[in-house]
Amino acid sequence: MSMNTAQNTIEQTVSAPDSFLSGAFGYPCRTAQLPLDIESLALELTQTPAPAFMWIKVPDRTDPAFSALEDLGFRVAVEEISYERPKGLPVPPARTTDDYAIRTVPLADAARHAQLAGQIGALAADNLTTSRFHQDPLISDATAGRVKQRWAMNFFAGQRGQQMIVAITPDGRVVGFNQVLAGPTHKVIDLICTADDFRRRGVARALVTAMFEDGKTTRVGSQANNTAADAFYRSLGFQPVATSLCLHWHAPLPSEKANP
Numbered sequence: 472m473s474m475n476t477a478q479n480t481i482e483q484t485v486s487a488p489d490s491f492l493s494g495a496f497g498y499p500c501r502t503a504q505l506p507l508d509i510e511s512l513a514l515e516l517t518q519t520p521a522p523a524f525m526w527i528k529v530p531d532r533t534d535p536a537f538s539a540l541e542d543l544g545f546r547v548a549v550e551e552i553s554y555e556r557p558k559g560l561p562v563p564p565a566r567t568t569d570d571y572a573i574r575t576v577p578l579a580d581a582a583r584h585a586q587l588a589g590q591i592g593a594l595a596a597d598n599l600t601t602s603r604f605h606q607d608p609l610i611s612d613a614t615a616g617r618v619k620q621r622w623a624m625n626f627f628a629g630q631r632g633q634q635m636i637v638a639i640t641p642d643g644r645v646v647g648f649n650q651v652l653a654g655p656t657h658k659v660i661d662l663i664c665t666a667d668d669f670r671r672r673g674v675a676r677a678l679v680t681a682m683f684e685d686g687k688t689t690r691v692g693s694q695a696n697n698t699a700a701d702a703f704y705r706s707l708g709f710q711p712v713a714t715s716l717c718l719h720w721h722a723p724l725p726s727e728k729a730n731p
């Protein structure tokens with residue numbers, strides 16, 4: 472695989488472009504997966520001009536790739552936890568309230584509800600602050616917020632998710648959303664949040680119970696630093712099933728290369 476940059480062409484790349492992140496960051500972002508050839512990756516990185524960003528997931532610090540990637544300048548951005556709620560668990564009763572209603576927008580109706588996109592994007596940017604992008608000191612909060620904003624808004628462009636479940640007040644304010652990916656045997660909470668002033672009022676519980684389907688497990692990924700989300704998922708019967716580390720690499724500026 473070859474990669475074009477402003478300054479040269481790299482013929483052998485181990486990584487692949489991440490066009491979604493490149494759009495949000497405003498410069499080239501790439502990703503790679505294990506197993507990978509560390510020497511080829513090292514060559515690729517030395518030929519990658521700044522600004523550039525790459526991310527790779529590894530199972531844990533004992534994986535032989537971990538120390539090799541650290542030596543190349545990759546740093547742990549966040550420890551990720553995958554949770555699963557087995558199919559067949561009883562659905563908890565929803566809290567009855569007039570403060571908000573739960574509405575499910577299927578992908579087929581996404582374009583008709585495009586007026587919700589701005590509110591949902593803003594909620595995502597303001598509330599999803601435990602993400603790996605927010606945890607990385609080399610990524611600005613503005614960029615990290617833009618990643619989450621675009622991610623959520625992509626639903627309305629038909630580019631991400633099969634359902635958008637929203638909590639909406641009688642006067643039309645969106646106070647929470649659950650962006651859902653749906654597969655044949657499982658469903659995934661892709662992004663979920665509740666507005667600050669509506670927390671602990673059953674919004675997220677209602678957003679998640681609205682996605683449950685008979686015969687399907689429900690999955691979600693979260694971060695080890697997100698204790699509120701951990702308590703929330705466990706309260707609904709989710710259990711942790713796997714962990715991984717997400718590593719970030721930022722191309723060093725020329726001055727940093729000269730003075731490591």
Ligand SMILES: CC(C)(COP(=O)(O)OP(=O)(O)OC[C@H]1O[C@@H](n2cnc3c(N)ncnc32)[C@H](O)[C@@H]1OP(=O)(O)O)[C@@H](O)C(=O)NCCC(=O)NCCS
Nearest residue numbers: 663664665670671672673674675676693699700702703706
């Ligand atoms: C996690 C989050 C979505 C929960 O939303 P919420 O609407 O406040 O949650 P609910 O009111 O439906 O809570 C249901 C239950 O979850 C548990 N829970 C929720 N938030 C909790 C917290 N901060 N601490 C402890 N338990 C919590 C409680 O058992 C709660 O029931 P209770 O209020 O009757 O005790 C919300 O805190 C949030 O938006 N956080 C920022 C975004 C985020 O981290 N999203 C998840 C990314 S993986």
